Amino acid sequence: MQRLIPTGDPARPAEFSRDAQPVPAADEALIRVQAFAPNRGETFLLEEPRPGLIPGKDVAGLVVQAAADGSGPSIGTRVVGHPAMGGWAEYVAVPTHSLAVLPDEISAVQAAALPLAGITALRLLRTAGAVTGQRVLLTGASGGVGHYLTELAAAAGAELTAVTATPARGERLRGLGAATIVHDVADARGPFDVVLESTGGADLPVALAKLAAGGTLIWFGQASRTPVTLDFFDFFAGPEAAVIRHFHYVGAPYGHDLATLVRLVASGRLHPEIGRVADWSQAAEVLVDLRERRIRGKAVLTTGTAR
Template identity: 75%
Template sequence: MQRLIPTGEAARPVAFAEFPQPVPEPGEALVKVEAFAPNRGETFLLERPQPELLPGKDIAGLVVQAAADGSGPGIGTRVVGHPAQGGWAEYAAVPTHSLAVLPDSIDSARAAALPLAGITALRLLRTAGSLAGRRVLLTGASGGVGHYVTELAVGAGAELTAVTATPVRGERLARLGATLVHEVAAARGPFDIVLESTGGPDLPLALSKMRPGGTLVWFGQASRTPVTLDFFHLLGGPEHATIHHFHYAGAPYAPDLAALVRLVEQGRLHPEIGRTADWAHTADTLVDLRERRIRGKAVLLIGGAR
């Protein structure tokens, strides 16, 4: 079978190679991959790839071999999955605790756009707590996570301000009900909750806009610039605050995947897909994703899938 593997080259981060079809462990199903969605964080891993790296965490496809231990979906079931790696291939072995069944109403492209960004959004908002009537600031809002967070938070009754680099990258967020600004300094606080994903100077600036006793949840560093906090300056802002470091990981993923599928099926969540292409164009797509030339998610299709 064909698989995409890292090259270590910035201009063309992956290339096709022939590999044996994976042999699933007893608690894994073999999935024929129809679509996959790379994440910007994965593009960073490809800059200096580890020898064992087989990229690919967000997939949708068809179960062609059920798990030997009897868990999970049976042969012929359409699924969305979140394997630890190895999803950029014609076949992937996926733990059944990281699979959810897809209804016919959701195509593979939309499904593949769900896992990492959608699970992150769900778990991030659970960490933030009750949102109804609360003022929320979201930085780095125009990526895949940001679109899901915005739609879910506004739907839950939050008054959300979204920070995007340009008006174009924030158009859909505004339509979803967010107040749009293009730098943290322009956000009008105070905020009850800050969801911070850019790092660098944005985090302390966002922190200064919180009300006393507010909560900041730090879930990324997209700027790739370290954060420096001046606590003398901090005491002149919200006086006291709670800072959480958040990471989405922690199986099982199946319940959250199933919840995301239900939300899409009910019309309450709409994946924002900025590009759909055949997987022959994966390398170019990865470069554009890394350089922020794609709004929302990018999805690559295998074998003419839709």
């Protein structure tokens, strides 16, 4: 079968290679991949790939071999999955606890845009707690996670201020429910009960200073790729009893969260923001554009069998 592997070349980060079809473990189903979505964080790993790196965590496709232990979907079932790796290929083995069945009304392209970004958004909101009536600040809002967070938080009753680079992206976020759009975190008018911070660098201390007393900043990304410097004397002199929490979405099983995302999309309550769809022969170009933030929302690559 064919798969994409890292090259170490920033101009062409991935190329096709021949590989054996994976042999699933007893609790894994073999999926014929129809569409997959690279994530911007994966593009950073491609810059200096570690030996043995086989990217690919967001896939949608068809079960061609059911799990030997009897768990999970049967042969011929359309699914979305979140494997630990290996999804940029014609076939991938996925634990059945990290799969969800797709209804006919959701395409493989839509589904592939869901896993990492959607699961991250769901779990971030659970970490934030009840946000109904809360003032929430979201930085880096125009990425895949940001779109899902905006729509989910607004639906939950939050008064959301979204930070995004351009007016066009801001208008899209406003359409998803953001109450206020700003293009620089310094322009956000606090105080905020919750800050969801994904850019790091110089933005995090500015966002932190906008917390209300007893508020929480949840740090879930480093999109700026710039180290953060915090003056804790300023923090201690700032919002009383404020909290900084680090967040990472990882923690299988993922199937329940995937099923929740599928249900929300199918009912029209969540709308994947897909900025680019291309055949996987164009993977190198798409990966560069994703890394350089030239794609709004998610990018999805198809293997020629997507519908």
